[in-house]
Amino acid sequence: MKYFVEVVGSGPSPLIFLPGTGWGGNVGQSIAEALSNSYTVHMIDLPGIGRGEGLSGRISMKDAAGWVKGYMDEQGWKSAAIIGHSLGGAIGLSTASFHPDRVDKLVLLDIGFARIERFPVSMFGTTGYFLPIISGLHRLFGPRFLGQDGEKKTDSNVKTEEEMVSLISSLELNDDAFIRKAILSMQEASPSGIGLLLALYRYHMPKAMKGLSTPTLVLYGNREGKESRIQRRILRQVSKYQNQHPSFKALVGGHYAHMSDDRSIGYIRDFLFTSEQVQKSEIR
Numbered sequence: 506m507k508y509f510v511e512v513v514g515s516g517p518s519p520l521i522f523l524p525g526t527g528w529g530g531n532v533g534q535s536i537a538e539a540l541s542n543s544y545t546v547h548m549i550d551l552p553g554i555g556r557g558e559g560l561s562g563r564i565s566m567k568d569a570a571g572w573v574k575g576y577m578d579e580q581g582w583k584s585a586a587i588i589g590h591s592l593g594g595a596i597g598l599s600t601a602s603f604h605p606d607r608v609d610k611l612v613l614l615d616i617g618f619a620r621i622e623r624f625p626v627s628m629f630g631t632t633g634y635f636l637p638i639i640s641g642l643h644r645l646f647g648p649r650f651l652g653q654d655g656e657k658k659t660d661s662n663v664k665t666e667e668e669m670v671s672l673i674s675s676l677e678l679n680d681d682a683f684i685r686k687a688i689l690s691m692q693e694a695s696p697s698g699i700g701l702l703l704a705l706y707r708y709h710m711p712k713a714m715k716g717l718s719t720p721t722l723v724l725y726g727n728r729e730g731k732e733s734r735i736q737r738r739i740l741r742q743v744s745k746y747q748n749q750h751p752s753f754k755a756l757v758g759g760h761y762a763h764m765s766d767d768r769s770i771g772y773i774r775d776f777l778f779t780s781e782q783v784q785k786s787e788i789r
Contacts, residue, residue, distance in 0.1 A: 508576055509556035511548045514541030518609075519585040520777075521573065522548045523593025525760075526628075526702065529555050529690030534683045536588060536763075539770045540777070544586070549576065550692070551593060552701060559654050559697025563647055566599040566708045569701060573600040574607055583607075586777060590614035590763065591628075595705050601719040611721040611751075612773055614763045617710050618723060618753075619742040625706070627760075640703050651696035676761055684764070714751065721751030722776040724769055726762030752776070 511531050520540065522533035530548030537546035552572055553559025560568050573596060577585055586609045589597035594616035601608040626633035643650050669688060673680050694702060714721075725743060728736045743753055754772045756762035763769040 507558045508579075509550040510576075513537035513546045513548065514544055516540070516542055516544040518544050519577075519580065519582050520544040520546045521576070521585050521587045521597075522546055523573075523587065523589035523596050524548075524551060524555075525591030525593055526551070526554060526694070527691050528590075528687060529692065531690055532590075532684075532687035533588065534687065536770065536773065539774065543778070547576075547580075550690075551596070551698070553654065553695045553698030554592075554701065555692055556690075559695050560701060561648075561697065564697065564700040564704045566595065566704050567603055569596045569704065570599040570603040573597070574604050577607055584609050586610045586612075588612040588614070588773065589616070591616050591760065592702065592705055595708060595710060598710060598713050598717075599708070601717055601721070602713045605718050608719045610777055611717075611719050612776065613721065613723045613751075614769075615725050615760050617714050618725065618746060620710060621706050621708070629702070636703075636706060640706055643700070643703055648696070648700060651699050654695040654697050677759055678761055678764055711745070714746070715749070717751065720776075722772065723751055723753045724756055724763050724772060725753065726759045727755045727757060728759055729757050731759065 509530070511529075513534065514537060522530060522537060524530055524532045530550050533546070533548045537548055540546055550556045552569070560572060562568070573587070584607045587597040587600060589595070589612070591614070594613040597608070597611055598613060598617050601611045621628065622633075623637060624633050625636060629636060632639075669685065670680070672688060673684060678684050723743075725739065728739055743755075746753060754768075756766040756769055758765045
């Protein structure tokens with residue numbers, strides 16, 4: 506199955522939700538339901554990380570953008586709005602960069618305003634310490650360095666209630682039916698999924714952001730409760746876009762603040778329902 510998709514809503518306009526690393530598209534269920542009267546929301550698992558097929562060859566973010574465009578072509582859509590978190594947001598950003606006529610509006614959830622750190626331990630765990638080496642070997646030997654994708658698993662990695670509660674707590678998420686269903690859909694990255702993560706690692710997101718013509722909203726976590734140096738770093742990164750397109754809104758929390766700060770849905774709705782003419786005048 507090339508694309509694994511769950512659809513919510515029956516609104517007149519199409520919207521694609523793309524999740525972060527490891528999550529299924531249905532982690533966007535609460536956002537999809539909030540928009541379901543105005544949009545038909547297609548929540549898509551990421552290639553090589555979710556339950557759909559991975560991309561082939563030496564993967565770039567341009568390939569990821571082509572993957573999104575391919576889905577729009579299959580659906581017969583001229584264009585669509587995109588909401589993406591983390592890696593999913595980076596894929597949305599690349600789609601708006603390489604195919605600006607296909608993206609009506611873009612919402613980025615805690616991604617896009619900074620490059621991935623050289624040692625991205627906060628995003629990839631201890632693997633982040635070795636990512637520069639892995640990236641270099643991948644550049645040298647190509648996709649064969651990572652191996653080939655095997656058969657897709659359908660069962661969850663979370664087996665017990667204790668594991669479920671521990672994961673929800675560690676990610677600072679609200680414990681509800683939506684997030685529990687999403688956790689049960691989580692998948693490990695296949696070799697092609699790791700190739701996609703390496704493409705993100707090399708992607709110059711700030712450069713792509715500054716070249717955007719698509720109306721864009723960025724919601725970011727202010728890292729409240731974290732060390733002051735982490736909070737200052739986020740503010741420095743965001744301040745580079747002051748008085749520029751896109752629009753930024755701070756949420757209380759970390760990388761998953763859009764799932765814990767109740768204001769996020771309101772910000773998204775206000776942005777999506779603002780007339781395109783007004784937003785284009787703001788960009789100019």
